[in-house]
Amino acid sequence: MSSFLIRGARVIDGSNREPFRGDIAVDNGMITEVSPSIKGRGKTVIEADGLVAAPGFIDIHSHTDLTIFKHPLAESKALQGVTTEVVGNCGIGAFPVNDDRRAALTDYLKMHEFHLPSDGLSWNHLTQYADQLDRIGLGLNLAPLVAHGALRIAVLGAEDRIPSDQELEKMKALLADSLEQGAWGLSTGLIYPPGSFAKTEELVDLAKILARYEALYTSHIRGEGATLIEALDEAIAIGKKSGVRVEVSHLKAMGKDNWGRGKEALSKLEKARQSGVDIAADQYPYEATSTSLTALVPSWAHAGGISELLKRLASPETTERLQTEILREMNHRGGPSRIVIAEIGSAKNFELSGKNVSQIAELWNCAPEIAVMRLLLEEKAVVGAVYFSLSDEDVDAILSSDQVSVGSDGMGMKTEEDLGKSTHPRSYGTFARILGFYTRERGILSVAKAIYKMTGLTAGRMDLRNRGFIEPGFTADLVLFDPLTIQDRSTFDHPHQYATGVVHTWVNGCPTVQEGRITGNTPGRVLRKRGVSSYS
Ligand SMILES: [Zn+2]
Numbered sequence: 001m002s003s004f005l006i007r008g009a010r011v012i013d014g015s016n017r018e019p020f021r022g023d024i025a026v027d028n029g030m031i032t033e034v035s036p037s038i039k040g041r042g043k044t045v046i047e048a049d050g051l052v053a054a055p056g057f058i059d060i061h062s063h064t065d066l067t068i069f070k071h072p073l074a075e076s077k078a079l080q081g082v083t084t085e086v087v088g089n090c091g092i093g094a095f096p097v098n099d100d101r102r103a104a105l106t107d108y109l110k111m112h113e114f115h116l117p118s119d120g121l122s123w124n125h126l127t128q129y130a131d132q133l134d135r136i137g138l139g140l141n142l143a144p145l146v147a148h149g150a151l152r153i154a155v156l157g158a159e160d161r162i163p164s165d166q167e168l169e170k171m172k173a174l175l176a177d178s179l180e181q182g183a184w185g186l187s188t189g190l191i192y193p194p195g196s197f198a199k200t201e202e203l204v205d206l207a208k209i210l211a212r213y214e215a216l217y218t219s220h221i222r223g224e225g226a227t228l229i230e231a232l233d234e235a236i237a238i239g240k241k242s243g244v245r246v247e248v249s250h251l252k253a254m255g256k257d258n259w260g261r262g263k264e265a266l267s268k269l270e271k272a273r274q275s276g277v278d279i280a281a282d283q284y285p286y287e288a289t290s291t292s293l294t295a296l297v298p299s300w301a302h303a304g305g306i307s308e309l310l311k312r313l314a315s316p317e318t319t320e321r322l323q324t325e326i327l328r329e330m331n332h333r334g335g336p337s338r339i340v341i342a343e344i345g346s347a348k349n350f351e352l353s354g355k356n357v358s359q360i361a362e363l364w365n366c367a368p369e370i371a372v373m374r375l376l377l378e379e380k381a382v383v384g385a386v387y388f389s390l391s392d393e394d395v396d397a398i399l400s401s402d403q404v405s406v407g408s409d410g411m412g413m414k415t416e417e418d419l420g421k422s423t424h425p426r427s428y429g430t431f432a433r434i435l436g437f438y439t440r441e442r443g444i445l446s447v448a449k450a451i452y453k454m455t456g457l458t459a460g461r462m463d464l465r466n467r468g469f470i471e472p473g474f475t476a477d478l479v480l481f482d483p484l485t486i487q488d489r490s491t492f493d494h495p496h497q498y499a500t501g502v503v504h505t506w507v508n509g510c511p512t513v514q515e516g517r518i519t520g521n522t523p524g525r526v527l528r529k530r531g532v533s534s535y536s
Pocket of ligand 1: 249250
């Protein structure tokens with residue numbers, strides 16, 4: 001393990017306090033000293049004049065769970081200064097796996113554009129998943145959450161019903177088992193089946209287990225548009241009834257009718273905090289969202305899984321109702337011309353990637369809702385989409401809050417291998433965009449606050465006890481960047497472009513980026529939460 005000294009950096013330590021000029025000494029993977037001047041005899045010295053030294057960025061909302069098998073260095077994230085990614089978000093994740101339901105979980109992950117390793121889901125629980133990743137060797141750390149969707153599929157399959165008492169006990173036991181293995185919490189995706197089939201009571205029961213383990217409850221809440229406030233109420237109620245720490249995922253106000261409600265959402269969270277609920281949120285800094293095109297399809301049509309969904313999309317008995325409801329949801333998200341098709345599986349429809357739904361409807365000479373249904377049928381429901389449905393005022397308002405962490409909602413990518421696929425730029429740009437566009441250019445945040453929202457705040461939410469700050473005794477996850485040049489370059493039209501301005505990063509004390517280039521080192525680990533209580 002390297003021993004080195006960073007000299008003369010502008011140190012921003014992750015606590016939101018004023019930057020200071022100083023040196024940082026690292027030994028054996030740990031930060032050993034931070035002070036205005038350190039004598040570093042016998043050590044490698046990195047001259048950091050003009051550069052900012054910050055704790056490595058923690059991406060609290062990532063979907064790198066399976067792409068990490070293909071891109072173990074997570075290049076698009078590493079070049080933004082990310083050293084830890086929290087995976088298993090939005091109720092979508094790789095464990096637990098019940099052998100009898102492996103196919104259903106595989107379908108679910110594919111629908112959400114997760115790229116499975118060549119041998120599929122070859123594990124059952126967190127320890128086996130983590131062992132496989134540790135064997136490959138990772139360029140950054142992963143902190144996994146249990147995904148409620150996977151948990152529900154393991155016990156109930158894709159059925160649209162409440163669990164029996166016995167089934168609920170099974171879910172609780174599986175959750176506790178994952179927490180015992182070191183999971184950091186539970187995520188829900190309450191707009192995505194099967195998560196959307198869960199009632200609040202089920203979530204409160206599961207959250208009570210989390211509270212016992214001091215683990216986090218993160219939620220893609222039940223509505224982010226017209227029902228945003230009710231959905232926040234549900235998240236707050238879950239926190240209140242269970243005592244769990246709550247993180248609202250990618251906070252936003254979606255759809256033109258709801259623009260301006262970002263502030264209302266923030267004050268709602270503030271009030272909840274004052275009443276004793278430990279609740280905060282995260283956000284990605286873009287005006288477009290991205291998820292599966294199936295997010296336009298109402299929940300009832302998903303009951304039973306993908307094969308049933310495809311039957312309903314094709315059946316004359318259900319098509320009319322589906323058309324009406326898909327059109328409604330499409331308009332709610334900004335209308336067909338603001339929904340752009342991103343990833344598409346088949347060669348047949350590949351040229352549709354990058355086109356919006358209105359253009360596809362014109363091409364096919366049909367109504368937009370019919371185009372959506374045809375595309376889903378032809379692609380067996382595996383279609384990604386980008387929805388231009390947010391306002392910049394809301395993005396700015398939410399970004400200004402020091403209770404909102406930065407999370408990409410993206411995944412680790414590599415330009416050479418992903419080129420040609422349409423995708424949301426957040427996977428390449430989130431952290432650099434906050435520091436370049438929002439901090440340097442627009443002055444919405446101070447650099448210290450921006451860094452705090454990517455490090456110290458996030459470590460606190462996650463309960464990552466020795467990361468997120470530059471302090472003696474903390475793990476040496478560090479980034480050195482140029483505050484004058486850091487910038488995102490990924491755009492909606494040309495997403496596969498790495499951010500610039502990150503000069504060095506270290507993960508667990510080992511360099512993963514040097515002089516702006518990926519080193520190829522693999523010091524990353526799957527982090528496990530320790531010191532948990534037992535479930536009885
Ligand atoms: Zn989500």
